[in-house]
Amino acid sequence: MKATAMKPPLPPMEARSVDEIPTGEEWQYEPKWDGFRCLAFRNGGEIYLQSKAGQPLARYFPDLVESLGKLKAQHFVLDGELAIPVDGRLSFDELQLRLHPAASRVQKLAAAHPAIFVVFDLLADENGKPILDRPLRERRPQLEKFGAKFFPDKKQIRLSPATTELKKAQTWFKKVGGDLDGIIAKRLDCAYAAGERTAAVKIKQIRTVDCVIGGFRYASGEPLIGSLLLGLYDGAGLLHHVGFTSAFKKEEKFSLTKKFEALKKPPGFTGNAPGGPSRWSTERSGEWEPVKPSEVVEVTYDHFTGGRFRHGTRIVRWREDKAPRQCTLDQVAGREGKSLALL
Secondary structure, three states, X not given: OOOOOOOOOOOOEOOEEOOOOOOOOOEEEEEEEOOEEEEEEEEOOXXXXXXXXXXXXXXXXXXXXXXXXXXXXXXXXXEEEEEOEEOOEEOHHHHHHXXXXXXXXXXXXXXXXXXXXXXXXXEEOOEOOEOOOOOHHHHHHHHHHHHHHHOOOOOOEEEOOOEOOHHHHHHHHHOOOXXXXXXXXXXXXXXXXXXXXXXXXXXXXXXXXXXEEEEEEEOOOOOOEXXXXXXXXXXOOOEEEEEEEOOOOHHHHHHHHHHHHOXXXXXXXXXXXXXXXXXXXXXXXXXXXXXXXXXXXXEEEOOEEOOEEOOOEEEEEEOOOOXXXXXXXXXXXXXXXXXXXXX
16 A cells, blocks of 8 residues: 655645636636635545645544545545535535534534535545646646546535636636636646646636625724725615725725714614624624715625625725615626536
8 A cells, every 4th residue: 555755734736816818728727616725635544634724624624534535545635625515506604614613513514514625636646646746738637537536426526627628718707706716727738836826827807896885894903994894785675784895095094984983873784784703813803883874885896605795895986976775786696606517
C-alpha cells in the first residue's frame, strides 16, 4: 500500500479577477461554484479536509469524510468545492451553519442536508503520486478517469464540468448569480500553481440594483457611519434587509452621518431585519440604527442568494428621482438559479 508524499496544508491554486472571459485554445473553462474551497487528502484510513485558508474542515463535514472513506481509492489528493444542496439549489447559509462548535449539532445538520464535494482537480493520483507539476491538459483527463472509476453514484462526490468551448462557458456565465459564483478560466499549459494566481482567472458578473436605506451601523470606535443597510420591498409592502454598503471615503462619512442621524426612526426594516454580529468577525457590532426609508441608492453587486447580497456593495449614485416603494425584490428575481443540472 503506497502513501502519498503530499501533506497538508497545501496552499490552493487561486485566480485573479478579470472583466471578460479570455479566449484562445490555451484556456479551459469551469463553473465557479458557490461554496467552500476544500482540498481532500487521503492516506489509507486517514482523511484530511483543508480549507482555503489552510484550516481543518473535517469536524464540520463528517458526512463528506464518510463518503470519501467509502471510495475504493486509498490514496489521493483532490481539489474542489464543498456545497450543500437544499431544495434543488446550493445553500451558502447551510454551509455557514456547519461551522458550529458542537459536534452533535453538526451531525444533525449533516443528516438533514448532506454536503457534496464538487471536484475540479487531481493533485495526487490513486497511487499517491503527486502530479501538481503536470500541465492541466494532462491533469484533467486523469481526473476524469479517476472520477469514472471511483465516483460511480455521482451523489456526494461529483466531477465538476469543464470545457474548452467558449460558447458553453458563456452559457454557464448567464447562469451566474445563484449556485454559480462566476466562471474560472485555467491555462491548459500550466502546472498547478499552489498559492498563486498565475494559472487561472475568474470572471464575475457585476450588476446594479436600486435599494432603500433602512438603517446604518456606526464604525467601530468612532461616532461615524461605518455602513449603510440596504433594503428591498416585497409584494406585501414589507421592507427586507438584503445587504450593506461601506466603501466610503473619510470625508463622506461626516456628511452621511449627519444626514442619516437626522433620519433616525424605527422600525427601519418591516420584514427581515439585520441580525447579530457576523460569524466571520468578532469585532463587528450587531447593533444598528433604524432610519426613515426615504433615501434610494443604486449599488453594484456580484452575487445575490439566500435573500441577500453575499458581499458588500458599492454605491453608483443616489437616486433622488426614484420612490422608495419602487425598490422591489423583483429586481433580483431569478438570481437564485438552479445550476445543479450542470453536474
